[in-house]
Amino acid sequence: MTELEGEKERVRLAIATGDPAGIGSEVILKALADKTLWADCAITLVGSTAQLEAAYRHLRATGAANTLANPLDFQILDVAAETEPSPLQWGIGNATTGKISFQILETAIAQTLAGKFDGIVTAPIAKSAWKAAGHHFPGQTELLAEMAGIERFGMMFVGRSPHTQWQLRALLATTHIPLHQVPLALTPDRLTLKLDLLIDALRDEFGIGAPRIAVAGLNPHSGEQGQLGTEERDWLIPWLKEMRDRHPQAQLDGPIPPDTMWVAPGQAWFGNGSPSAAHDAYLALYHDQGLIPVKLMAFDRAVNTTIGLPFIRTSPDHGTAFDIAGRGTADPRSMKAAIALATELTQMRQRAQSTQ
């Protein structure tokens, strides 16, 4: 193999550096201090060189010197230099930081769609800062989908247990909407789209052709036969029956009472039950139904990945953590897991494409 061919095979990842007032630059620089993480990737930081250098200098002074990579050791795609907050106010997300983080992600997506990168790892942005900057996207996921021109996409969380190596996978059927809108947003069509996507992703990205999937109910005790809510009786149970015919290769269990649905994955994660009782993936009907258990088990290492995109996108499971920004105490493990998963999923796609 020539050197050029070797270089071509490395996964080309863009890391969008997120809201400059948050912990994004810190978790990125701490994650990249582990060289084994990027042995198989060519990393480009998408953000502001000046801001990354300032963050590096500031964080070194907090005592984190040995655990930080120098941003100048990486390619930097310089964005938003002219709108940089000066001086940076750690922990204050506002219209300026929202404008910058939006521009950073836009650039990373545009360059990926143009073929410069194979995938994007995104550091957190603040949705309120995007709104203050006049951008009305519920989150990064929707901007990724819109720019990629797709309507089928999903927010999936993936984490590998350090205790048992069991892999937790959870897809959210609805995401960033107020709780009172959830029952209205949940329709058979929406759930069909999400379930189809999940089954495709399990097959294509995780190599599971005949998955066991748990689908949550909406109401306490899955409605208790209509006594505690009627969605299960009126349409969720008939919909699942239809889905079993549509996906005969999959085992679809549900609607499972939402509280007990998480007992088996909890036991598989912590190693105090049989992993075979757990499912390959969980379909949660709304944000906190999925993310409370995911974060309880795996806040330090779960990864948010957008399924359905023409490229890989991963992100740590946490947000901007403005309350600790600039202190040097942020935990980089979820960012490390996001970079590792982006590499793994991209390699999987590349292998699949090369055998087609």
Ligand SMILES: NC(=O)C1=CN([C@@H]2O[C@H](COP(=O)(O)OP(=O)(O)OC[C@H]3O[C@@H](n4cnc5c(N)ncnc54)[C@H](O)[C@@H]3O)[C@@H](O)[C@H]2O)C=CC1
């Ligand atoms: N992927 C993304 O871009 C995400 C963005 N967000 C945004 O982040 C902002 C803050 O959201 P919150 O709900 O407060 O969640 P958050 O995850 O930013 O913070 C929750 C708590 O966890 C702590 N924490 C978070 N990450 C940590 C880390 N790596 N190490 C140590 N402690 C950590 C924080 O200090 C805070 O006490 C919001 O504007 C939200 O929209 C939230 C989740 C994901």
Ligand SMILES: NCC(=O)COP(=O)(O)O
């Ligand atoms: N709670 C998950 C989250 O906020 C991720 O949002 P996104 O910015 O990745 O769309």
